[in-house]
Amino acid sequence: MDRTLAEKVWDAHVVRHVEGEPDLLYIDLHLLHEVTSPQAFDGLRAAGRQVRRPDLTVATEDHNVPTVDIDRPIADPVSRTQVETLRRNCAEFGVPLFPLGDVDQGIVHVVGPQLGLTQPGMTVVCGDSHTSTHGAFGALAFGIGTSEVEHVLATQTLPLRPFKTMAVTVEGELPAGVTAKDLILAVIARIGTGGGQGHVIEYRGEAIRGLSMEARMTVCNMSIEAGARAGMIAPDEKTFAFLAGRPHAPTGVEWHAALAWWRTLATDPDARFDTEVVVDATQLSPFVTWGTNPGQGVPLSSTVPDPAALTDASERAAAERALEYMGLTAGRPMRDIAVDTVFVGSCTNGRLEDLRSAADVVRGRRVADGVRMLVVPGSVRVRLAAEAEGLHEVFTAAGAEWRHAGCSMCLGMNPDQLAPGERSASTSNRNFEGRQGKGGRTHLVSPQVAAATAVVGRLASPADLV
Amino acid sequence: MEKFTVHAGRALPLRRSNVDTDQIIPAVYLKRVTRSGFEDGLFAAWRADPDFVLNRPEHEGATVLVAGPDFGTGSSREHAVWALQDHGFRVVISPRFADIFRGNSLKGGLLTVELPVDVVERLWSDVEADPELVIVVDLERREVSWPGGTAAFELDDYTRWRLMEGLDDIGLTLRAADEIAAFELDRPTFLPTTRPRGDG
Numbered sequence: 229m230d231r232t233l234a235e236k237v238w239d240a241h242v243v244r245h246v247e248g249e250p251d252l253l254y255i256d257l258h259l260l261h262e263v264t265s266p267q268a269f270d271g272l273r274a275a276g277r278q279v280r281r282p283d284l285t286v287a288t289e290d291h292n293v294p295t296v297d298i299d300r301p302i303a304d305p306v307s308r309t310q311v312e313t314l315r316r317n318c319a320e321f322g323v324p325l326f327p328l329g330d331v332d333q334g335i336v337h338v339v340g341p342q343l344g345l346t347q348p349g350m351t352v353v354c355g356d357s358h359t360s361t362h363g364a365f366g367a368l369a370f371g372i373g374t375s376e377v378e379h380v381l382a383t384q385t386l387p388l389r390p391f392k393t394m395a396v397t398v399e400g401e402l403p404a405g406v407t408a409k410d411l412i413l414a415v416i417a418r419i420g421t422g423g424g425q426g427h428v429i430e431y432r433g434e435a436i437r438g439l440s441m442e443a444r445m446t447v448c449n450m451s452i453e454a455g456a457r458a459g460m461i462a463p464d465e466k467t468f469a470f471l472a473g474r475p476h477a478p479t480g481v482e483w484h485a486a487l488a489w490w491r492t493l494a495t496d497p498d499a500r501f502d503t504e505v506v507v508d509a510t511q512l513s514p515f516v517t518w519g520t521n522p523g524q525g526v527p528l529s530s531t532v533p534d535p536a537a538l539t540d541a542s543e544r545a546a547a548e549r550a551l552e553y554m555g556l557t558a559g560r561p562m563r564d565i566a567v568d569t570v571f572v573g574s575c576t577n578g579r580l581e582d583l584r585s586a587a588d589v590v591r592g593r594r595v596a597d598g599v600r601m602l603v604v605p606g607s608v609r610v611r612l613a614a615e616a617e618g619l620h621e622v623f624t625a626a627g628a629e630w631r632h633a634g635c636s637m638c639l640g641m642n643p644d645q646l647a648p649g650e651r652s653a654s655t656s657n658r659n660f661e662g663r664q665g666k667g668g669r670t671h672l673v674s675p676q677v678a679a680a681t682a683v684v685g686r687l688a689s690p691a692d693l694v
Numbered sequence: 695m696e697k698f699t700v701h702a703g704r705a706l707p708l709r710r711s712n713v714d715t716d717q718i719i720p721a722v723y724l725k726r727v728t729r730s731g732f733e734d735g736l737f738a739a740w741r742a743d744p745d746f747v748l749n750r751p752e753h754e755g756a757t758v759l760v761a762g763p764d765f766g767t768g769s770s771r772e773h774a775v776w777a778l779q780d781h782g783f784r785v786v787i788s789p790r791f792a793d794i795f796r797g798n799s800l801k802g803g804l805l806t807v808e809l810p811v812d813v814v815e816r817l818w819s820d821v822e823a824d825p826e827l828v829i830v831v832d833l834e835r836r837e838v839s840w841p842g843g844t845a846a847f848e849l850d851d852y853t854r855w856r857l858m859e860g861l862d863d864i865g866l867t868l869r870a871a872d873e874i875a876a877f878e879l880d881r882p883t884f885l886p887t888t889r890p891r892g893d894g
């Protein structure tokens with residue numbers, strides 16, 4: 229029978245199938261970080277259990293590490309405890325760890341692909357919902373809760389019921405100046421924050437095939453914001469080229485064996501999806517959010533929408549609440565909205581390509597007076613590569629702050645936060661109330677829009693700068 | 695894990711939709727490394743408002759949370775489930791749950807019950823009219839009842855059995871240890887390990 233990419237990966241990992249019970253699925257790669265793992269290790273210890281496959285497990289420190297003065301002890305005692313607990317747990321259970329200061333440290337979803345640990349056809353899990361990022365390689369990758377982290381540590385498997393499948397087909401080519409971030413924000417606005425519920429989304433079509441691997445990661449990263457468990461893209465020559473030569477990619481005979489399998493993974497021509505959505509790429513333009521969930525977005529060229537126009541009562545109430553929180557009124561042009569802070573970084577847009585595109589916009593320009601711009605590379609290696617190209621000088625010459633790697637202002641667990649009422653343009657993935665600091669107001673944008681916004685001081689795209 | 699068969703308790707009417715996990719427990723409360731004590735973070739931002747429903751004395755001790763659609767969206771943090779449980783909730787009712795939240799809850803023994811919007815609205819107004827009203831959640835019969843009505847809910851047999859037996863997932867899976875070992879023998883050798891290259 230013809231099968232989808234997701235179904236093929238699933239089938240290849242079923243350890244046990246019993247009618248009426250969840251399938252027991254084998255996990256090829258388990259990523260850990262300091263926030264969602266301590267209680268899992270606590271549980272193992274309490275039950276006298278071991279980590280079954282430390283050699284399929286790897287940890288990094290990202291969520292609450294500082295992005296300045298990283299050689300000094302972490303000032304916040306709770307963050308320090310979490311980081312130290314992770315270090316102790318990894319040492320005790322034999323799990324490899326990339327601690328702060330290590331050249332492989334960084335945001336867990338940037339580190340995996342960069343090392344070549346994320347490969348097509350694998351199952352990848354992490355106690356973090358943006359694990360969907362790894363689906364860009366044709367892996368089935370999804371976020372899990374802490375008790376599932378404990379389950380994978382102890383058994384290297386997870387009991388799961390099959391996900392439903394959804395095809396999001398993006399036809400045509402993206403217009404110039406429109407990025408993967410604009411595309412995914414538009415998709416989420418279209419299908420809603422619950423639209424992907426229970427599904428694995430496979431992104432397909434000409435526009436998706438045209439994206440770089442980094443841009444594909446941006447798209448898959450935000451699948452969770454549409455409510456989906458995972459996002460996937462069929463592996464192709466770009467995927468293989470990205471992987472070749474990475475530290476953990478197969479070599480020699482193994483490479484060819486892997487390649488032969490990877491080439492069989494794409495969805496069969498007659499496979500059926502439970503849900504299908506078609507998007508016309510040619511109609512897309514830079515997209516920004518106005519509200520407090522990632523589905524509340526509009527084209528930058530448009531205005532803050534009027535909740536009164538919404539027919540669904542609970543959506544209308546949510547929109548009214550969002551506008552109040554965001555301090556916005558209906559009808560205001562998005563381009564009129566002034567920001568205090570611009571954040572470039574996160575597992576959505578903290579890779580080298582993202583930093584390059586932001587740097588291209590600010591090169592030779594200045595960040596507007598009164599605006600603070602933070603540029604936070606997704607990993608130490610991204611930082612080093614960016615510095616080798618001189619991007620850090622472009623940013624600092626423009627008046628931006630060049631930081632060390634971590635999640636930083638994506639979730640405001642470290643000192644990088646918005647003050648109450650402050651407004652940001654952020655390349656991250658969530659604009660929830662208080663996400664970037666209590667009372668902070670977030671507009672989700674692409675790196676290009678973030679950089680142009682920093683220069684203008686109001687939401688803007690690079691086209692507004694000429 | 696505590697067994698769940700029938701629960702009877704008072705309800706907290708939370709008239710909000712799209713309650714994401716950042717609202718259930720803001721990130722600043724996630725910094726603990728233990729597994730208990732998360733109740734202080736529950737709805738922390740909203741609790742600053744003395745009129746917020748969780749602060750109202752007539753609802754003190756409620757054990758059944760009745761919320762609007764799309765409860766538990768956003769971050770996968772399981773602390774959201776712990777915060778609700780540590781505060782004393784045993785059941786959350788909503789017209790629709792985010793998948794990860796629902797999965798986390800059922801694994802941890804917090805029962806999520808999906809009921810249609812109109813039933814939830816009736817529950818809200820009945821509980822607001824009489825905060826003392828007791829809701830009975832019967833997992834055996836997959837049914838919610840209260841003085842104003844009865845509503846059936848769906849839950850697959852397997853999850854229901856696990857909850858009723860109070861069975862922990864890991865223990866269940868470890869019964870299949872031989873099958874896991876057999877699967878491992880067949881895994882392709884090109885798959886990566888996290889050990890540094892050249893280390894075997």
Ligand code: SF4
Nearest residue numbers: 358574575635638639
């Ligand atoms: S960058 Fe943001 S979304 Fe990504 S892993 Fe870190 S906190 Fe989560």
